[in-house]
Amino acid sequence: MIYVVSFLVGILNGLFASGAGQFLVFYLIYILKTETHKARALSVSVLSISSIISIIGYKNYTNVNYLYLLIIFFIAIISSYLGTKIMKNLRAEIINLISGILIVSLTIIRFFLGG
Amino acid sequence: MIFKFVIIAFVSSVIASMGIGGGSIFILLSSLFNLFPYKEVKFYNLFMFIITGFIATIFNIKNKKVNLKEIIKIVLPVIFGSMFGIFLLKFIDDNILRSIFYIIIMFFGIYEIISSLIKIKNAKDNKKRKEALL
Numbered sequence: 001m002i003y004v005v006s007f008l009v010g011i012l013n014g015l016f017a018s019g020a021g022q023f024l025v026f027y028l029i030y031i032l033k034t035e036t037h038k039a040r041a042l043s044v045s046v047l048s049i050s051s052i053i054s055i056i057g058y059k060n061y062t063n064v065n066y067l068y069l070l071i072i073f074f075i076a077i078i079s080s081y082l083g084t085k086i087m088k089n090l091r092a093e094i095i096n097l098i099s100g101i102l103i104v105s106l107t108i109i110r111f112f113l114g115g
Numbered sequence: 116m117i118f119k120f121v122i123i124a125f126v127s128s129v130i131a132s133m134g135i136g137g138g139s140i141f142i143l144l145s146s147l148f149n150l151f152p153y154k155e156v157k158f159y160n161l162f163m164f165i166i167t168g169f170i171a172t173i174f175n176i177k178n179k180k181v182n183l184k185e186i187i188k189i190v191l192p193v194i195f196g197s198m199f200g201i202f203l204l205k206f207i208d209d210n211i212l213r214s215i216f217y218i219i220i221m222f223f224g225i226y227e228i229i230s231s232l233i234k235i236k237n238a239k240d241n242k243k244r245k246e247a248l249l
Contacts, residue, residue: 006189010196015204016213019139019220024189026223030230040134041175045186048168050193055161057201063155068120072159075124076166083132083167084174093238097231099135103224106139107217 002032006046013050021047022103029096036092040099041084119148128163132171138164 005027013020021043028039087095123144131137138160145156175181 002189003192006192007196010193011200012216014197014200016216019216021134022136022220022223025134038180041180042185042189044132044134044168045172045181046190046193048165049190050197051161051164053194053197055165058158064158068159069162071121072124072163073166075121076128076163077170079125079128080132080167080170081174083129084171087133088178093231093234095135096227100224100227100231102136103220106136106143107221107224109143110217
């Protein structure tokens, strides 16, 4: 079943670019009863690898500012360290609550703004 | 503009590394503040997510939250699914699907909020009961 769900998550990722991770996390936490920290860590790893496939679609895209890429690179290194530290110290239900609030608010904003 | 970009990238990247939707926040905030054209925003988002995910994975493996075997088991079907999803985009109008997808995601969010609040309440009640027994 996990292979079918993962394949479906991949299709959603290919179609909509963002939000598919929440599908995977929901399945892991609430259906497979995987521990929250583990499920979210797994989702980050899996979707970041599959994002490499998505970025290949931009191979001919030249309108990129390399200064911004450099800034993102350094910010990502610092903030991912910080993010994993914060997550480690938060209780599972608090992480899920924050995630739920973010999902609902972002979805409502997307409905109004489109995209 | 660089200052706004740095703040948005930092906040999104922290949230992304926690697996609670940082990519969506980066796209949304960059679009709201009109920092770049949409395609450029999506490119920077993907780049940020790859780096963040890679570094977070190293820390999570170190903290024994994930292992490579589990990642490989899930990542292969996700990659094949992504390629199939990109292929499907050529044939289907994703606008209707997008609305359905957002409704499902919204349901997930509401479920997460309710079940977390119930767990928090139960934990508080248990703590009170233990204190009362003492």
